[in-house]
Amino acid sequence: MATPVISIPEATNPHVASDIPFYKPHGNEVELFDHAFNKQLPLLIKGPTGCGKTRFVTHMAARLNRPLYTVACHDDLTATDLVGRHLINNSGTYWNDGPLTRAVREGGICYLDEVVEARKDTTVVLHPLTDDRRILPLERTGEILQAPPQFMLVVSYNPGYQNFLKGMKPSTRQRFVSLRFGFPEPELEQEVVMTETGIDPEMAKLLVKLVSALRSLKAHDLEEVASTRLVVYAASLIKNGFPPIDACRAALVEALTDDEEIIAALMEVVYACFGE
Amino acid sequence: MPEFVVGKFWNRLLSGAVESRDEDAVVLFEDIVKPAGILFRALGGDKGLAIKIAQSTHNHGKRSWLQRVAGSEEKIELAWRDHEALYLPSSINLFPDTALNRELYFWLAALAVESCEGSWFIENQQATLRLLEKFPGLQARYQRLLHVVLSCRPEIESLSDDNAVQENVLRQALTTPGCVSLLPLARYPWHPVHLWFHPTPPLSSATQSPPPARLEEFEQGENTQSVFQDERRHKAERQDVQERKDGFMMFFRAESILSWAEYIKVNRPTDDDENTDAKRAADEMDTITVTRDGKTTASRIRFDLDLPPEESDDMPLGDGILLPEWHYKKNQLLKDYCRLQPMVAANATPSALPVHLAVTAQRIRRQFETLISVRSWQKKQDEGTEIDVDAYVQHRVERQCGTLAADSGLFKTLNVQERDLSCLLLADLSQSTDAYVNNYMRVIDVIRESLFLFSEALFATADRFGLYGFSSLRRDQIRFHVIKSFDEKYNDQVRGRIAAIKPGYYTRMGAAIRHAGSLLVNQPSHQRILLLLTDGKPNDLDQYEGRYGIEDTRKALNEVRSLGIRPFCVTVDEKAGSYLPYLFGASGFIVIRKPSQLSHQLLTLYAQITH
Numbered sequence: 017m018a019t020p021v022i023s024i025p026e027a028t029n030p031h032v033a034s035d036i037p038f039y040k041p042h043g044n045e046v047e048l049f050d051h052a053f054n055k056q057l058p059l060l061i062k063g064p065t066g067c068g069k070t071r072f073v074t075h076m077a078a079r080l081n082r083p084l085y086t087v088a089c090h091d092d093l094t095a096t097d098l099v100g101r102h103l104i105n106n107s108g109t110y111w112n113d114g115p116l117t118r119a120v121r122e123g124g125i126c127y128l129d130e131v132v133e134a135r136k137d138t139t140v141v142l143h144p145l146t147d148d149r150r151i152l153p154l155e156r157t158g159e160i161l162q163a164p165p166q167f168m169l170v171v172s173y174n175p176g177y178q179n180f181l182k183g184m185k186p187s188t189r190q191r192f193v194s195l196r197f198g199f200p201e202p203e204l205e206q207e208v209v210m211t212e213t214g215i216d217p218e219m220a221k222l223l224v225k226l227v228s229a230l231r232s233l234k235a236h237d238l239e240e241v242a243s244t245r246l247v248v249y250a251a252s253l254i255k256n257g258f259p260p261i262d263a264c265r266a267a268l269v270e271a272l273t274d275d276e277e278i279i280a281a282l283m284e285v286v287y288a289c290f291g292e
Numbered sequence: 293m294p295e296f297v298v299g300k301f302w303n304r305l306l307s308g309a310v311e312s313r314d315e316d317a318v319v320l321f322e323d324i325v326k327p328a329g330i331l332f333r334a335l336g337g338d339k340g341l342a343i344k345i346a347q348s349t350h351n352h353g354k355r356s357w358l359q360r361v362a363g364s365e366e367k368i369e370l371a372w373r374d375h376e377a378l379y380l381p382s383s384i385n386l387f388p389d390t391a392l393n394r395e396l397y398f399w400l401a402a403l404a405v406e407s408c409e410g411s412w413f414i415e416n417q418q419a420t421l422r423l424l425e426k427f428p429g430l431q432a433r434y435q436r437l438l439h440v441v442l443s444c445r446p447e448i449e450s451l452s453d454d455n456a457v458q459e460n461v462l463r464q465a466l467t468t469p470g471c472v473s474l475l476p477l478a479r480y481p482w483h484p485v486h487l488w489f490h491p492t493p494p495l496s497s498a499t500q501s502p503p504p505a506r507l508e509e510f511e512q513g514e515n516t517q518s519v520f521q522d523e524r525r526h527k528a529e530r531q532d533v534q535e536r537k538d539g540f541m542m543f544f545r546a547e548s549i550l551s552w553a554e555y556i557k558v559n560r561p562t563d564d565d566e567n568t569d570a571k572r573a574a575d576e577m578d579t580i581t582v583t584r585d586g587k588t589t590a591s592r593i594r595f596d597l598d599l600p601p602e603e604s605d606d607m608p609l610g611d612g613i614l615l616p617e618w619h620y621k622k623n624q625l626l627k628d629y630c631r632l633q634p635m636v637a638a639n640a641t642p643s644a645l646p647v648h649l650a651v652t653a654q655r656i657r658r659q660f661e662t663l664i665s666v667r668s669w670q671k672k673q674d675e676g677t678e679i680d681v682d683a684y685v686q687h688r689v690e691r692q693c694g695t696l697a698a699d700s701g702l703f704k705t706l707n708v709q710e711r712d713l714s715c716l717l718l719a720d721l722s723q724s725t726d727a728y729v730n731n732y733m734r735v736i737d738v739i740r741e742s743l744f745l746f747s748e749a750l751f752a753t754a755d756r757f758g759l760y761g762f763s764s765l766r767r768d769q770i771r772f773h774v775i776k777s778f779d780e781k782y783n784d785q786v787r788g789r790i791a792a793i794k795p796g797y798y799t800r801m802g803a804a805i806r807h808a809g810s811l812l813v814n815q816p817s818h819q820r821i822l823l824l825l826t827d828g829k830p831n832d833l834d835q836y837e838g839r840y841g842i843e844d845t846r847k848a849l850n851e852v853r854s855l856g857i858r859p860f861c862v863t864v865d866e867k868a869g870s871y872l873p874y875l876f877g878a879s880g881f882i883v884i885r886k887p888s889q890l891s892h893q894l895l896t897l898y899a900q901i902t903h
Binding site: 235281 | 326327328329330331333334335336339398402427428429430431432433677678679684699702706873874877878879
């Protein structure tokens with residue numbers, strides 16, 4: 017059976033080349049993404065919260081000039097939510113494409129954020145798309161969509177997340193080229209913070225030093241560590257004229273824990289960096 | 293009696309005259325230990341270090357004659373660190389302001405991040421310099437503390453010439469760290485420097501003695517109720533035992549009462565006195581001399597800790613399993629270092645659930661039955677994966693007939709709650725569980741009850757579970773009691789074995805965890821949980837105590853985690869907060885304050901982590 021020919025529309029991406037979101041590479045991830053895109057390989061990105069996974073994918077989609085469909089997965093997300101479903105209107109029922117189907121039809125990039133949060137049956141629809149068949153069968157409508165070369169599937173998850181009872185099934189994990197993200201090196205992180213917020217280098221350096229100190233408490237005293245995103249938040253507040261100590265409390269310390277004793281201790285770390 | 297009254301009055305008068313400090317401003321170790329620990333680790337301190345109370349040492353510094361008469365400030369507590377722990381004073385009330393006393397604690401915790409080895413005088417200055425350079429925010433705090441510390445130091449005019457020179461140099465070193473490298477000698481030792489570490493810290497357990505030679509004469513571990521609990525480290529020195537031939541009373545003149553620290557040749561190991569004042573005496577002494585044979589005044593002879601005769605012991609299963617152990621100082625995994633012996637209480641009489649637990653068990657079964665997997669279609673939903681055909685047909689019919697039909701509830705959704713997990717409960721059955729938690733129950737009784745109720749609950753949810761217990765007597769005798777293996781049914785036989793658990797021996801946690809991990813990893817479930825039920829730190833008779841035990845346990849837990857198993861710890865040890873985060877992470881354990889609540893909390897926890 018000949019697969020239906022899908023016409024690929026020109027990308028209707030709001031990000032035109034001049035408007036590519038800022039992303040500072042840590043290593044070879046940009047090249048890896050390019051190669052995976054060219055060779056039509058699906059990509060898995062692992063990394064902690066706020067280390068730039070989503071920004072990286074947005075950046076790459078803009079660079080490659082492809083539409084991006086981002087789905088934030090949650091534990092109620094089903095295969096139907098990805099593929100599509102029948103809906104009802106006055107004249108009867110009609111089929112409505114889900115984000116995955118739309119990405120396949122348009123030859124875009126489908127990005128499933130925190131994929132392990134989704135229900136188990138979701139990953140099953142991904143399987144035929146992630147091997148050499150690259151097809152998406154739509155059971156309800158009887159269609160079998162052949163993914164065009166421009167289609168790319170990217171999934172991400174946070175391996176150290178609290179809910180690590182929900183690991184990723186090896187059968188799913190082994191279908192992806194994997195990329196591990198960590199927090200950037202201090203110099204790089206400082207540059208990111210400066211570019212994102214326009215804050216002066218001295219302040220950026222102090223913020224990065226503070227956040228490195230807070231990160232060293234991971235697992236022992238804190239569940240989650242402060243992300244680059246939080247540093248950027250703190251820097252934005254400071255840049256806007258908010259006092260540094262208060263900005264660190266609001267954007268970094270309070271975001272990490274609810275325990276007042278730990279907050280007091282973390283504030284001591286803030287004082288060690290910024291004075292009182 | 294009059295002497296007593298006069299003495300008391302005299303003491304109050306003198307202490308009042310010299311005590312210039314404000315007791316309201318005091319900051320206690322227990323209030324500061326957690327935040328200080330966090331600061332220490334955040335600034336780069338070793339996460340494996342415990343934080344303990346420093347032992348007080350003799351104050352050699354110059355005191356006023358009134359202070360000397362009153363005996364105040366005879367002992368001081370200064371901070372220091374070694375490879376086991378960071379030692380901080382039990383309280384600080386140097387300054388009249390609580391905030392400043394608190395700041396001094398934080399300063400010491402921060403300073404401990406910089407290593408302080410080598411010359412005390414130079415290294416403390418260098419550490420201060422390095423710290424202030426790394427964390428410039430501390431500069432203001434240092435200046436504040438410096439200001440008050442200098443004001444508390446003796447007046448230079450009041451000192452003799454050489455001491456005045458020395459004091460001057462010390463002040464310079466404090467004001468501008470790194471500016472002087474030589475501390476001139478003087479007739480009297482200098483006044484203690486509270487901003488720095490201890491110049492001659494007491495010895496730690498770094499010089500560990502070999503384990504006692506004979507089993508039947510070892511010292512009972514710290515967990516026995518009657519052993520005094522003193523967290524302070526005491527300055528110790530080692531002496532070889534000198535056997536006294538006559539074994540008679542010491543000849544000791546009354547006026548030498550001030551020389552407590554002298555090494556007195558008394559055959560302590562055989563001294564049977566109930567030493568009720570041992571704790572105070574230990575506090576009073578600068579140095580506790582411990583003889584090389586490892587027996588102290590507190591030694592208690594426990595013959596029942598020896599292994600039971602073979603015929604009355606549990607039945608061993610197989611020849612034992614060789615397991616590795618982590619030696620953190622050598623940074624190497626010692627292969628086949630431990631022998632773990634699985635055993636089963638073959639003679640346990642099958643029994644029913646104890647009557648007093650029947651009502652609770654029934655309630656728990658009902659609660660846990662609600663957790664069983666269900667898979668059902670929920671109809672008439674506003675949103676859902678499928679169209680609810682019945683609702684849709686009715687909707688169409690109503691519209692055709694001209695009725696105003698609502699557009700809601702036309703979908704259906706599949707509700708799936710799957711439970712696919714295996715749980716291994718590993719109970720610590722060491723001798724310390726023999727301690728009473730209240731007037732009626734020992735820790736072991738609480739553990740037994742918990743095992744019963746836990747089994748009832750898991751039987752109701754149909755989760756796969758195994759029950760095991762462990763204790764150890766050195767590395768070659770790790771007793772791993774099989775109470776219920778995963779494939780066994782929960783029946784009267786198993787209940788009999790739960791009823792038969794009894795406390796004994798020590799807690800070599802690492803090997804037990806490794807073996808439990810290997811049992812759990814073979815279970816076919818998607819989620820695997822290892823629940824450890826314990827009452828204290830890992831410890832055994834040999835070097836397996838303190839940091840050694842902690843590091844091996846940590847290593848074992850990491851190995852287990854890498855197998856995809858989630859370890860969790862439930863403990864009744866109130867001091868567990870100081871070492872469990874290092875082993876299980878901040879949210880990987882709970883400390884149960886009221887041990888009688890153990891079974892209840894254990895089940896709540898299980899429901900939370902699995903649902």
